[in-house]
Amino acid sequence: MFYGIGVGVGNPGKVTMEAIDTLNMLDVLYVPTAKKEEKFSVAHEIVKDYLNTNTEIKSRHFPMNYDTDELQCAWKSIADEIMLDVQGGKKVGFVTIGDPMIYSTYIYLLRLLRNNIEITTIPGITSFLDIASKNNFPLVEGEDPLLILPATMGTERLRRYITNETSVVIMKVYKNFNEVVQLLIDEKLENCSIVVSNSSKNEEVVFRDIKNVNKDDISYFTTILINRKWEIK
Amino acid sequence: MFYGIGVGVGNPGKVTMEAIDTLNMLDVLYVPTAKKEEKFSVAHEIVKDYLNTNTEIKSRHFPMNYDTDELQCAWKSIADEIMLDVQGGKKVGFVTIGDPMIYSTYIYLLRLLRNNIEITTIPGITSFLDIASKNNFPLVEGEDPLLILPATMGTERLRRYITNETSVVIMKVYKNFNEVVQLLIDEKLENCSIVVSNSSKNEEVVFRDIKNVNKDDISYFTTILINRKWEIK
Numbered sequence: 001m002f003y004g005i006g007v008g009v010g011n012p013g014k015v016t017m018e019a020i021d022t023l024n025m026l027d028v029l030y031v032p033t034a035k036k037e038e039k040f041s042v043a044h045e046i047v048k049d050y051l052n053t054n055t056e057i058k059s060r061h062f063p064m065n066y067d068t069d070e071l072q073c074a075w076k077s078i079a080d081e082i083m084l085d086v087q088g089g090k091k092v093g094f095v096t097i098g099d100p101m102i103y104s105t106y107i108y109l110l111r112l113l114r115n116n117i118e119i120t121t122i123p124g125i126t127s128f129l130d131i132a133s134k135n136n137f138p139l140v141e142g143e144d145p146l147l148i149l150p151a152t153m154g155t156e157r158l159r160r161y162i163t164n165e166t167s168v169v170i171m172k173v174y175k176n177f178n179e180v181v182q183l184l185i186d187e188k189l190e191n192c193s194i195v196v197s198n199s200s201k202n203e204e205v206v207f208r209d210i211k212n213v214n215k216d217d218i219s220y221f222t223t224i225l226i227n228r229k230w231e232i233k
Numbered sequence: 234m235f236y237g238i239g240v241g242v243g244n245p246g247k248v249t250m251e252a253i254d255t256l257n258m259l260d261v262l263y264v265p266t267a268k269k270e271e272k273f274s275v276a277h278e279i280v281k282d283y284l285n286t287n288t289e290i291k292s293r294h295f296p297m298n299y300d301t302d303e304l305q306c307a308w309k310s311i312a313d314e315i316m317l318d319v320q321g322g323k324k325v326g327f328v329t330i331g332d333p334m335i336y337s338t339y340i341y342l343l344r345l346l347r348n349n350i351e352i353t354t355i356p357g358i359t360s361f362l363d364i365a366s367k368n369n370f371p372l373v374e375g376e377d378p379l380l381i382l383p384a385t386m387g388t389e390r391l392r393r394y395i396t397n398e399t400s401v402v403i404m405k406v407y408k409n410f411n412e413v414v415q416l417l418i419d420e421k422l423e424n425c426s427i428v429v430s431n432s433s434k435n436e437e438v439v440f441r442d443i444k445n446v447n448k449d450d451i452s453y454f455t456t457i458l459i460n461r462k463w464e465i466k
Binding site: 004006008012013014015016017018020021099100101102103104107110114119121122123124125126129130132133134136137138139140141142143144145146147148149150152153161 | 246337394
């Protein structure tokens, strides 16, 4: 059996009992590293205290760029390795930050493996859920829709989605940060938005006044929560 | 301190370590019951094994209807009671199914209490995250938005949101179930949608062919996941 395990964001407290029980009985755990030759993995760091000492750890580089050939080649080779382990009778896990079904590279693995081996996926706390609770900032109520938008879709597309909506989450805000802030000001959303950078890490920063955030103050992973029905104190 | 604790959906495995540690040190835990005079609470059932034996349990009726006067009156009286407990130096918890910041009645409490007492909110696994993982059904990838829509917004409004979107979650589908199914067929979404009723409960049912679901087969809490980029096997 192959287990795709969502470990939540940033710290061990966000891991669920189901994830802990699964981590504890694995023969092999694949951990993704962001850079070649690097052994450090954020996901591994989060779960290391929950692991069985007999579990074999396999660090593997998962490319995060958009070079499709390199990407597909790397994923195919990792999927093949996982498949061999599973077919050899091992219980094999893979850890993924946040939730496996929301903007996760785990979906590549799932696509490659699902016709060949049995797969159990375990959900995790996503960054926007974590940020909302940590800041006592409700996301959505009643009959309103909740829109989860990656800022990478571009500012003009973002604008079309946001106009007139009550509840919006904007993820991966960095490249077009200044344009996104201007868009929120244009839409009169500055009193019902918060910006969080590096959620749940030591370097976490929360801004409740979006007009006073500089691009230098935020990191690559920045999230904005908007709720027109929730005025910031 | 007051703790609003998201306990995830349906079973104890979805509870996070942070929620368990918090539950374990409470003096008082408020548990919501759906009906007057009833003691049974789904949220309480999920967490009961994680509680300290010294914790006092207070079952309180939280109206789920739309009678605004009755609703506001009930919430106000519960908020006052919580405030008294906290001001008396107690560590007070409140458990909520799924995540506290997504369509949760906890938001009423937060609004009433946030100017008066200190509040810590703990996120939980929502039903749509749980259903997606359990069915190996990815929700969203890359630059696509994810739309979370309550079916209670009405079928025509739903249609306007859904047209041309890749990734959509429709929650609380029951009253207009047949209309929603017809809408998905009109939008040619029948091969990339799954319907789940009673997620995580014993009575859970999953339908991968939406054309073959009768309204009699589903319960009040039914969720539909749609991803045009993920063909159902």
